[in-house]
Amino acid sequence: MPYDPKRMKKVEIVIEAVKLQQVLKIIDQAGASGYTVHESVTGRGHRGYRRGGGVSDLYANAMIITLVDENAAVRIAEEVRDLIQDYAGVMMISDVDVVWPDYDQDQ
Amino acid sequence: MNEFIQQATHNLLSPIILFFVLGWIASVLKSDLHLPEAMVRGISYYLMASIGLKGGMELAHEGWTASVIWACLAAGFLGLFLPLIAFSLLRWLGRLSVVDAAAISAHYGSVSAVTFLAASAFLTREGYEFEGYTIAMMAVMESPAIAIGLLLATFFDPSGRKAEGGTPAGEVLREALLNGSVVILVGALIIGAVTGEHGAETVGPFFFDPFKGVLCLFLLHMGIEAARRFADFRQVGLFLTGFGILMPLIGAAIGLATGKLLGMSIGGTLLVAILGASASYIAVPAAMHVALPKANPSYSMTLALGITFPFNVTIGIPLYLFLAKWIH
Numbered sequence: 001m002p003y004d005p006k007r008m009k010k011v012e013i014v015i016e017a018v019k020l021q022q023v024l025k026i027i028d029q030a031g032a033s034g035y036t037v038h039e040s041v042t043g044r045g046h047r048g049y050r051r052g053g054g055v056s057d058l059y060a061n062a063m064i065i066t067l068v069d070e071n072a073a074v075r076i077a078e079e080v081r082d083l084i085q086d087y088a089g090v091m092m093i094s095d096v097d098v099v100w101p102d103y104d105q106d107q
Numbered sequence: 108m109n110e111f112i113q114q115a116t117h118n119l120l121s122p123i124i125l126f127f128v129l130g131w132i133a134s135v136l137k138s139d140l141h142l143p144e145a146m147v148r149g150i151s152y153y154l155m156a157s158i159g160l161k162g163g164m165e166l167a168h169e170g171w172t173a174s175v176i177w178a179c180l181a182a183g184f185l186g187l188f189l190p191l192i193a194f195s196l197l198r199w200l201g202r203l204s205v206v207d208a209a210a211i212s213a214h215y216g217s218v219s220a221v222t223f224l225a226a227s228a229f230l231t232r233e234g235y236e237f238e239g240y241t242i243a244m245m246a247v248m249e250s251p252a253i254a255i256g257l258l259l260a261t262f263f264d265p266s267g268r269k270a271e272g273g274t275p276a277g278e279v280l281r282e283a284l285l286n287g288s289v290v291i292l293v294g295a296l297i298i299g300a301v302t303g304e305h306g307a308e309t310v311g312p313f314f315f316d317p318f319k320g321v322l323c324l325f326l327l328h329m330g331i332e333a334a335r336r337f338a339d340f341r342q343v344g345l346f347l348t349g350f351g352i353l354m355p356l357i358g359a360a361i362g363l364a365t366g367k368l369l370g371m372s373i374g375g376t377l378l379v380a381i382l383g384a385s386a387s388y389i390a391v392p393a394a395m396h397v398a399l400p401k402a403n404p405s406y407s408m409t410l411a412l413g414i415t416f417p418f419n420v421t422i423g424i425p426l427y428l429f430l431a432k433w434i435h
Binding site for chain 1: 144145147148151221328329332335388389392393396397400401404408412
């Protein structure tokens, strides 16, 4: 098979673990075909150092990576931007070349 | 009085408290000592399962008598009533915002299982019996305070919650009730009640014998976390720091009166005082943070974990025992 990558948007979101499910719902509703979740990530930001969970989930974080087209990326960006007003988090969007099997052809 | 000093010294010099102090010191000295997140979660489930089984077996032994039902009702009442006192103090004496006062109140209406475990270990060591259904009372008290915290916030500041787009109340309550620690505590209580003393024989070597050693490890972790939170106390200010000591004393007094009215033993009365005095830092912080995003979560955590928890396990337990003996 020839090397034929697809141009897509990579959306990376770091968010408080208590809001993980809500972010996944946003991603699903934007029409993403999938995502990857890192649990137990830690780091420092506007709200200080967030060490991750302990006895409480309050300081736990998660990171989500998803590959979508530009329209979906904009939709996700708008909704997640509202969410990170009140919760610790950051969102990055970049152009990437994605290599994966062409599932559409299988159908 | 001499006996009080003696028991307070016993408590301070017990392995459980010394491990707590060790964790605290390690954290202050910036040692790299820490338990991995997954281990903390695992240990806390173990402790909940153990105490739940123990309570369930005692229930099977004692049976569902009227006093058990009354005790559970009283626990529910405490869970609803204590946040109202906390809210009044915070709102009208401390001039806190409605959401902050409501969020903190919910923590103080709920309970700290680890404080309860430390107190029950203390009682066993000092040779006091206590009623097994106090563990059922603890399970009852885990969640009602969250509902009251939400109601207080909605009632006194209806626009605030809506404008924030806060998570629907039903979802918050569902998540609070289904919090892993609550589910395993209630589940183990039922398993213990169903299997009775026969169950104890088969799982005792795992769930009961190593219990106190595991509790020491957990307290080590609590010391590390408490020291980190305590470091934020300048941020919470003098009033809230005072509240972190005053509120457990008020809760303990109401708990002592409740235990006495229920006709419980000295040991049982102490445990009800602990239920009244302690503040949650397991299930409630995340639930209130989701429900009231505008409330500052570091207030609640600093108070519950950095001030009230250390106060209760070091001074509170022997003090409440002294008072429990005095009123009996």
